[in-house]
Amino acid sequence: MNNLKTLIKDKKAKVAIVGLGYVGLPLAIALTEKGFHVSGLDIQKNKVDSINSGKSYIEDVPSSTLKKALDNKKLTASTDKKIFRNVDIIIICVPSPLDKYKQPDISYIRQTAKDIGRFIKKGQLVILESTTYPGTTREVILPQLEKSGLKVGKDFYLAFSPERIDPGNKKYTVENIPKAVGGITDHCSELTALFYQSFINKVITLSSPEAAEMTKLLENIFRVVNISMINELALLCGKMGIDIWEVIEAAKTKPFGFMPFYPSPKIGGHCIAQDPFYLSWKAKEHNFYARFIELAAQINEQMPHYVVTKVIWALNQDKKSVKGAKILIWGVSYKKNVGDTRESAAHDIIWDLERKGARVNYFDPYVKEFIPFEKTAFDKKFSPPKHKSIRYRPDVLKEYDCVLILTDHSNANYDTIAQNAKVVVDTRNAIKNRKYKNVVWL
Numbered sequence: 001m002n003n004l005k006t007l008i009k010d011k012k013a014k015v016a017i018v019g020l021g022y023v024g025l026p027l028a029i030a031l032t033e034k035g036f037h038v039s040g041l042d043i044q045k046n047k048v049d050s051i052n053s054g055k056s057y058i059e060d061v062p063s064s065t066l067k068k069a070l071d072n073k074k075l076t077a078s079t080d081k082k083i084f085r086n087v088d089i090i091i092i093c094v095p096s097p098l099d100k101y102k103q104p105d106i107s108y109i110r111q112t113a114k115d116i117g118r119f120i121k122k123g124q125l126v127i128l129e130s131t132t133y134p135g136t137t138r139e140v141i142l143p144q145l146e147k148s149g150l151k152v153g154k155d156f157y158l159a160f161s162p163e164r165i166d167p168g169n170k171k172y173t174v175e176n177i178p179k180a181v182g183g184i185t186d187h188c189s190e191l192t193a194l195f196y197q198s199f200i201n202k203v204i205t206l207s208s209p210e211a212a213e214m215t216k217l218l219e220n221i222f223r224v225v226n227i228s229m230i231n232e233l234a235l236l237c238g239k240m241g242i243d244i245w246e247v248i249e250a251a252k253t254k255p256f257g258f259m260p261f262y263p264s265p266k267i268g269g270h271c272i273a274q275d276p277f278y279l280s281w282k283a284k285e286h287n288f289y290a291r292f293i294e295l296a297a298q299i300n301e302q303m304p305h306y307v308v309t310k311v312i313w314a315l316n317q318d319k320k321s322v323k324g325a326k327i328l329i330w331g332v333s334y335k336k337n338v339g340d341t342r343e344s345a346a347h348d349i350i351w352d353l354e355r356k357g358a359r360v361n362y363f364d365p366y367v368k369e370f371i372p373f374e375k376t377a378f379d380k381k382f383s384p385p386k387h388k389s390i391r392y393r394p395d396v397l398k399e400y401d402c403v404l405i406l407t408d409h410s411n412a413n414y415d416t417i418a419q420n421a422k423v424v425v426d427t428r429n430a431i432k433n434r435k436y437k438n439v440v441w442l
């Protein structure tokens with residue numbers, strides 16, 4: 001343990017990061033910038049090749065920054081698990097999705113634990129960062145590592161530390177987002193905290209991995225419940241003829257006891273809408289039904305349908321049917337200024353509009369190609385074609401019967417859209433001015 005402490009303090013500890021995606025790659029870069037040597041591991045060879053040739057595929061990591069880490073010989077990427085033999089610390093950042101029944105799919109975590117278990121050696125620290133249900137570190141990872149015959153807290157160390165990164169957020173990055181840690185033993189917590197303190201401003205040590213796992217879920221459930229609540233109010237305001245966006249702006253002026261959340265065409269992304277199901281699944285083991293989570297999901301799931309209804313209504317005002325209408329989707333990523341389309345509303349909405357006979361194009365500066373994917377569509381025979389982002393010029397807007405804003409990427413002039421499009425459905429309040437008669441807001 002003392003040896004690893006010294007290596008961490010001297011920034012000489014060698015770190016392996018498993019999973020070089022939205023979480024793993026920025027983390028790898030943050031570590032190299034503090035002087036650590038990082039070996040990245042991914043099962044996708046194209047990602048590994050891209051990193052080794054200095055081409056970043058994550059918006060928050062400029063290729064120039066990646067090249068610097070390579071030039072300084074601080075970063076290497078590989079698909080070879082043998083790298084575990086040559087490192088002191090292993091951080092797991094693999095996906096934790098849901099299966100089609102919305103149950104946790106921990107196969108990536110389990111496989112990684114098995115891989116590490118084959119190579120683990122005395123003195124290593126293993127940290128799980130993937131979001132998951134309370135108990136995963138102890139119940140899934142630990143047994144795989146102890147199969148080696150080594151003992152946790154004595155021969156090797158194991159902890160959970162949730163990743164809280166917010167892709168696209170320039171203000172809060174790896175370095176200044178406080179890090180919560182919870183180790184299996186006190187020594188595990190101590191080493192993990194020491195490690196993160198060496199490159200992150202603030203570290204909070206919890207009593208167990210379970211408390212740390214639950215902390216991440218609390219954060220995401222807090223968001224999903226509040227966003228769904230505001231989405232429900234948006235539906236009601238729609239019926240009552242009240243502008244929900246105006247109401248939120250006013251409520252926001254209360255200096256205490258209120259935090260603004262905004263309506264959206266769906267809560268997309270890999271985390272907020274997915275992770276809470278990890279808890280509702282685990283809760284059932286305790287004969288407990290997590291009702292807020294299920295209710296929030298129900299409201300969230302109906303939002304794309306509501307948006308399509310708004311489009312139909314807007315076209316109707318213009319005496320047009322959705323069948324045959326030309327519709328431009330503005331933004332297909334799940335949130336602004338990123339290219340991540342996982343679980344984005346565009347999947348459900350494009351699928352639905354095309355099934356109804358609309359001719360759909362999209363524009364997204366962050367997403368060159370997009371294949372709408374609707375898991376539960378009853379019409380399995382219908383498969384939407386692969387779409388490519390159009391080249392945007394304001395005059396192309398006139399070619400469409402409706403422009404549907406699903407993602408409010410920055411650096412766009414939304415007044416220009418309102419001025420040039422025949423009809424706009426704005427699900428993000430991107431168009432602030434209410435003077436436009438051709439705009440319908442969510």
Ligand SMILES: NC(=O)c1ccc[n+]([C@@H]2O[C@H](COP(=O)([O-])OP(=O)(O)OC[C@H]3O[C@@H](n4cnc5c(N)ncnc54)[C@H](O)[C@@H]3O)[C@@H](O)[C@H]2O)c1
Binds near residue numbers: 044
């Ligand atoms: N994206 C976010 O904003 C965010 C924020 C906080 C937490 N998280 C959590 O972090 C975890 C990772 O998310 P992400 O967005 O980085 O996912 P990602 O899909 O962008 O990256 C995960 C990477 O892991 C690789 N991988 C899968 N199995 C592997 C294996 N056995 N060995 C090596 N590599 C493997 C994949 O090829 C992929 O490149 C998830 O649990 C997620 O919930 C994500």
